[in-house]
Amino acid sequence: MKFGLGPYHLAAWGESDHATVYQEMLAQAPAAEESAFDSVLVMERHFTTEGFCPAPAVAAAALAATTTALRIGVGCHLGLTHPLYVAEDVATLDNISNGRVIFNPGKPLLPQELSGYNLPLAERDSRFWESLEVLLKAWAPQPFHHQGKHYRIPANLPQNVYAEGYTQISVTPKPAQPLVPVWVSASDEDAVRGAAARGLPIVGPPFDTLEQLRAKLDLYREAPGEGGIPPGQIVAAVREVYVAESSERARQDAEEPLLSLYYRYAAGGLLAEKPASFEALARDRFIVGDVDRCVQEIARYRDELGVNYLICRLALPGLDHQKVLEAIALFGRGVISEFRMFGFPTEIRVRALQERPPQTGSALAEAGP
Amino acid sequence: MARSLQFGVALWGMQAFKSNPRHHVKLYEEMIEDARLAEELGFDTLWLTEHHFWYDGYCPSLLVAAGAIAAATRRIQVGTGVLLLPMHDPLRVAEGAAVADIVSGGRFQLGVGVGYRDVEFDGFGIARKERGARMEEALDILNLAWTQERFSYQGRYHRYSDVSVTPKPVRRPIPVWIGGWAEAVVQRSARRGLNLIGASGRALELYERTAREAGVDISQARIAVGGDVWVDDDEERARREMVPLLRYLYREQLGGWHFFPGVGLDHPQLDAIVEMAVARAVIGTPETVVSKLGQQLEANPLANHVFCRVRFDSVPRHRLRHCLELLAQEVMPRLKKEAAVR
Numbered sequence: 001m002k003f004g005l006g007p008y009h010l011a012a013w014g015e016s017d018h019a020t021v022y023q024e025m026l027a028q029a030p031a032a033e034e035s036a037f038d039s040v041l042v043m044e045r046h047f048t049t050e051g052f053c054p055a056p057a058v059a060a061a062a063l064a065a066t067t068t069a070l071r072i073g074v075g076c077h078l079g080l081t082h083p084l085y086v087a088e089d090v091a092t093l094d095n096i097s098n099g100r101v102i103f104n105p106g107k108p109l110l111p112q113e114l115s116g117y118n119l120p121l122a123e124r125d126s127r128f129w130e131s132l133e134v135l136l137k138a139w140a141p142q143p144f145h146h147q148g149k150h151y152r153i154p155a156n157l158p159q160n161v162y163a164e165g166y167t168q169i170s171v172t173p174k175p176a177q178p179l180v181p182v183w184v185s186a187s188d189e190d191a192v193r194g195a196a197a198r199g200l201p202i203v204g205p206p207f208d209t210l211e212q213l214r215a216k217l218d219l220y221r222e223a224p225g226e227g228g229i230p231p232g233q234i235v236a237a238v239r240e241v242y243v244a245e246s247s248e249r250a251r252q253d254a255e256e257p258l259l260s261l262y263y264r265y266a267a268g269g270l271l272a273e274k275p276a277s278f279e280a281l282a283r284d285r286f287i288v289g290d291v292d293r294c295v296q297e298i299a300r301y302r303d304e305l306g307v308n309y310l311i312c313r314l315a316l317p318g319l320d321h322q323k324v325l326e327a328i329a330l331f332g333r334g335v336i337s338e339f340r341m342f343g344f345p346t347e348i349r350v351r352a353l354q355e356r357p358p359q360t361g362s363a364l365a366e367a368g369p
Numbered sequence: 370m371a372r373s374l375q376f377g378v379a380l381w382g383m384q385a386f387k388s389n390p391r392h393h394v395k396l397y398e399e400m401i402e403d404a405r406l407a408e409e410l411g412f413d414t415l416w417l418t419e420h421h422f423w424y425d426g427y428c429p430s431l432l433v434a435a436g437a438i439a440a441a442t443r444r445i446q447v448g449t450g451v452l453l454l455p456m457h458d459p460l461r462v463a464e465g466a467a468v469a470d471i472v473s474g475g476r477f478q479l480g481v482g483v484g485y486r487d488v489e490f491d492g493f494g495i496a497r498k499e500r501g502a503r504m505e506e507a508l509d510i511l512n513l514a515w516t517q518e519r520f521s522y523q524g525r526y527h528r529y530s531d532v533s534v535t536p537k538p539v540r541r542p543i544p545v546w547i548g549g550w551a552e553a554v555v556q557r558s559a560r561r562g563l564n565l566i567g568a569s570g571r572a573l574e575l576y577e578r579t580a581r582e583a584g585v586d587i588s589q590a591r592i593a594v595g596g597d598v599w600v601d602d603d604e605e606r607a608r609r610e611m612v613p614l615l616r617y618l619y620r621e622q623l624g625g626w627h628f629f630p631g632v633g634l635d636h637p638q639l640d641a642i643v644e645m646a647v648a649r650a651v652i653g654t655p656e657t658v659v660s661k662l663g664q665q666l667e668a669n670p671l672a673n674h675v676f677c678r679v680r681f682d683s684v685p686r687h688r689l690r691h692c693l694e695l696l697a698q699e700v701m702p703r704l705k706k707e708a709a710v711r
Contacts (some may be wrong), residue, residue, distance in 0.1 A: 018471045018536045026440055026472075046464070051536030053502075054464035061433045062440035062472045065401060081458045082493050088421070088429035095383075095393040098435045116532040117460070155494035162627045163491035173383070173393040173426030 001339040002304060004311035005032040007075050007104075007238060012320030013051035013260060014148065020049055022059065024321045026066050031325050033070050035332025036340070039102060041073030041311055045252035046080075047112040051319075057089035064097035072097045073311070075104040079127035082348060083151065084171060086131070087138035091175045098287070106185030107133060110268045124191050126150065129276070132182070132198075138171035139180055145169070153194035183236055192216050196223035204237035206313065207262070207270050209282040212302065213237060217305055234309050237301060240286045241312035243331045244323075247289040249333035253276075254288045254322055256351040287312075291334030298335065314362055321335065374708035375591065376701045377414030377676045378407050378693065381434070384425035388617065389683040397437070403680065404438045408445040410697035414452030414478060416676060421489040424627075425682075431467035431574055439473035442494050444585035450566060450594060450676070451548035455500040456484055456493050459507035459527060460534070463514035467538040475539035479511075484546035486626050496556040499526065501553060508545070508561060514620075558581065564591040566676065567667050591674045594665050597650035598677035600695040601688075604653045610688070611652050614681055619643040621630050636669065651677075653674065655699035662704055675704060 008025050012018045029040045042059045053059050067268040074084050074093060094101040107128050108114055114121055130148040137144040145168050146153040154169045184195035186202040195202045202220055204213040221229060230234060241256055244250035255278050261280050265271045275281050282288060287297040301307040306343035314331060315324045337344070381403065383396040407415050417434050420427040429436055431449040447469070452461065462479075469559045470477040483500040484490065489495040506524040513520040514534040521530045535650060547558035550568040554577060559579035560566045568576060573592065580587045601607035620643050624634035632639055651661045666672055679692050 011535065012470045019474050019539055020473050023474075030486040047533050048535055053468060053578055054535070055432065055461075055468040057430070057433045057471065058465050061436035065440040081461050084421075084553060085458065085461060090434050092430035092433045094399075094429060096434065098394050098398075112532070116529060118528065152494065153489045153490070157494070159496035159498050160487035162487035162630075166488050166491065169422050169488075169492050171421075172423060172429070173385075176392075220434040284540070316426035354407050357510050357550040 001298075001307075002038040002309045003036075003331075003336050003339075004041050004073060004236075004309065005037050005041040005073075005314055006039075006168075006311060007043040007073065007313075008041065008053070008059070008315060009043065009045065009050075010053040011048065011316065013050055013257070014085065016318065021061070024324070025315065027321070028315055028324055028328060028330070029063050029067050029070060031328050033067050035328050036336045037328070037332065038309075038313075039071035039073050040067065041075060041102070041104065043075030043078045043104070043106070045110060045113065046077075046108070047116050048110070048264075051239055057086075057093050060101075061093055064093065071100045071102050071274060073102040073104050073183075074095060075106055077113070078105045078131035078292070079106055080113065080119055081126055082136060083131035084136040084153065084327060087135045087171050090135070090180065091139060091173055093170060094175035094180060095173055097176075101175065102181045102183060103135075103178065104183045105135075106187060107187050109187055109190060109270055123150070125194075128191075128196055134185075139175050141174065143168035143170040152356045167172070181234075186216050189216075189219060192219050193223045196220045201234035201236060203311065204307070205270075206240055207240040207265050208285075210218045210305070212272075213301075213307075213325075214305055225321075229306065235305070235307050236309035236311060237307045238311040239307070239313065240288070240316070241283050241294065241310075241314055241331070241337060242286075242316055243291060243294045243314075243327050244320075245290065245330070247293050249290050250290060250293075252311060253319060254286070254316055257319050258282075258286060260290075261317045279290065291330065291338075294331070294335050295338045298339065302339070326329075370675045371710065372666075372708040373627045375413040375674045376705065377416060377448070377593070377595075377674065378696070379410050379416035379448075379595075379612065379676045379680065380418040380676045381415070381428070381680050382418040382422075383434070384418070384682050386425050386621075386682050391682070392445075396426075397434070399686070400434065401437060402439045402445070402690070403693075404442050404445065407694060408442045408589060410467070410693055411701070412445060412693075414446040414448050414603040414674070414676070416448045417478065417530055418450055419452055421453075421456070421625075422492050430645045432469050435469045435477060436522070437471050439469060439476065443474075444476075446478050447473055448546065449480045451480040451482035453484035453489070454481040454507045455503035456489060456495060457507070459510040460514060460532070462507070462509070463511050463534055464708050466543055467515065467534070467536055468541060470538035471544050473539075476563075477538070478546060480548050480564075481508075481555070485628060498517050503524070504606075505557065507538060508557075508563075510547065511659065511694070512542055513662035525551065544591070546593070558589065560585060562590060564674075566674075567591075569594050569665065569672070573671050592669070592672045593674035593676045594669050594672040594677035595662070595674075596678060597652075598653055598658060598662070598679055598696070599650065599652045600679075600692050600700060602654065602662050602691075602695070604657060607652050607654070610684075611650070611681075612647060615647045615650055615685060615702070616643055618681065619646045623650045655695050658700050659703050662700070663707060666708060673708075 042056040243255040370398040410551040546564040555576040
């Protein structure tokens with residue numbers, strides 16, 4: 001099983017300011033890199049009270065510059081603007097990051113995102129899929145021409161006289177990877193069906209319960225097209241994860257940040273139910289507790305749903321930076337190792353949790369010669 | 370007139386020319402190295418440059434590149450020189466620039482220009498002839514997005530109702546520079562009291578006059594003069610190495626892109642135009658460069674920023690490093706000192 005950190009919203013909750021929130025992310029990602037995480041993700045939302053990140057490729061480039069091993073997940077909306085802007089941004093990001101991009105496109109979900117960018121809801125899905133088609137053409141090695149329902153590229157406008165005769169266009173630079181991984185945010189049934197039909201992995205959204213994810217994965221497996229999930233295919237899900245020394249501590253730290261976030265989700269229409277209590281929200285949705293509880297819960301997603309890539313929020317909204325760093329380290333040491341190191345003898349595992357080796361990895365590097 | 374002079378280096382576009390194909394991953398790696406070096410050497414600004422759909426992979430996404438540089442540096446200001454604003458969605462630019470400003474802790478400078486290649490406009494489905502009007506609308510929208518909690522805008526090309534752009538940049542607004550020297554361009558900048566990059570001589574006089582007539586205070590505006598600069602210990606070697614390179618560059622960018630309408634690669638006037646552009650380059654020892662840039666500053670009393678375009682593809686890394694060092698150690702301090710006492 002693989003593990004991602006995020007997706008980061010980069011919103012400023014309560015007293016915090018955005019510059020600090022971004023700096024904290026830029027410190028947390030290298031920590032995750034030192035704690036055996038596989039990726040860090042940033043996502044896009046517009047026009048929110050707390051200032052969620054509206055330009056994830058810019059924030060992702062900052063992550064690329066401060067890490068070397070993590071893959072960089074960039075959760076861009078498609079359909080709000082001309083698709084070539086996104087195609088260029090992500091291709092550039094892939095070069096900046098030495099081919100570490102995971103592209104995680106999603107539909108704009110908030111009403112103010114659609115109205116702000118003048119996107120009628122009726123066109124949202126068709127613009128999403130057509131934009132994705134344009135991106136894949138734009139990243140392919142050959143120049144291309146695109147004529148769809150919404151976009152004609154190049155447009156061949158008669159006013160652009162020196163563009164006459166240019167029937168094809170080449171987006172440059174090309175991504176560094178031969179194929180940029182495209183994981184589609186499974187926000188609704190259309191997203192699940194569309195991803196399945198194109199043979200693309202899906203990412204289960206954090207606000208779905210385990211049962212809602214199960215329904216989407218069943219739909220994905222049965223959808224016409226590629227059919228089923230081929231061996232080696234990514235099955236990803238985002239979860240609100242937080243780990244601490246004890247389950248009580250974890251709950252104490254996580255309750256307020258997650259309630260704030262889920263009230264926001266509910267207000268934005270992302271949540272089917274009204275958030276009643278932390279317990280009600282957490283059931284089959286949040287993974288909050290000590291190492292053992294987190295391991296048990298994550299195993300359910302693996303065993304019951306076939307999830308093999310878990311994207312763990314950990315950096316909960318408004319949570320103290322030091323606590324996030326501690327959670328990242330503990331998650332790496334206690335949880336990731338549990339899903340990675342097969343055949344790891346129990347007695348060593350227990351000891352490893354109790355007594356950390358005196359100097360490992362980054363600690364050694366910091367100590368110097 | 371005593372001036373507090375700022376000094377910048379330009380223009381990072383990460384092209385892989387046909388004459389010297391490179392892997393873009395290496396070019397972006399070098400962009401970060403160069404930005405760190407420029408910061409270490411004490412330059413005030415570093416500028417990126419944008420084009421689209423060109424064979425050499427010219428950087429199309431300046432805000433993304435700026436995000437990477439911002440995270441890799443602490444002090445240097447990162448600017449776009451220039452972002453071709455009429456080709457973009459201004460709301461998207463406002464949001465991306467705000468994120469770049471936040472990542473950098475308030476070190477982002479947004480230089481914008483109108484753009485001129487039909488092929489680029491056409492790729493985005495925009496008619497080039499709309500660029501002036503689109504520029505005006507976009508500048509309005511950037512300002513509204515960064516300074517107003519909520520705004521609505523009814524333009525010819527852009528309409529937004531009741532949007533609240535978040536997060537706001539560290540500086541509200543982000544400093545905006547207008548690139549270019551055409552009358553309409555400098556007048557636009559003057560009327561809005563914006564910074565100016567690339568204009569000199571009569572264009573600057575027009576800028577000053579327009580601002581005065583419009584009652585706009587430009588006392589805080591940054592006015593950048595400069596151009597192609599190359600410093601080496603040996604004047605003869607500097608010219609021998611750089612002149613052919615510049616000639617190649619200008620032939621390709623002026624002719625290949627129809628910079629002057631109608632003047633393509635096969636046009637009889639192209640060579641003469643290219644020679645004029647090459648002749649304007651400031652190439653030589655630190656003494657030569659100090660004297661020539663000093664003359665530019667003297668001729669343009671309004672100027673308070675110098676930009677040196679030293680980053681040309683195909684130049685060996687050690688040569689660029691040496692050029693940056695000479696510029697930082699021998700040229701910049703002398704020009705700053707002269708400006709301060711004059």
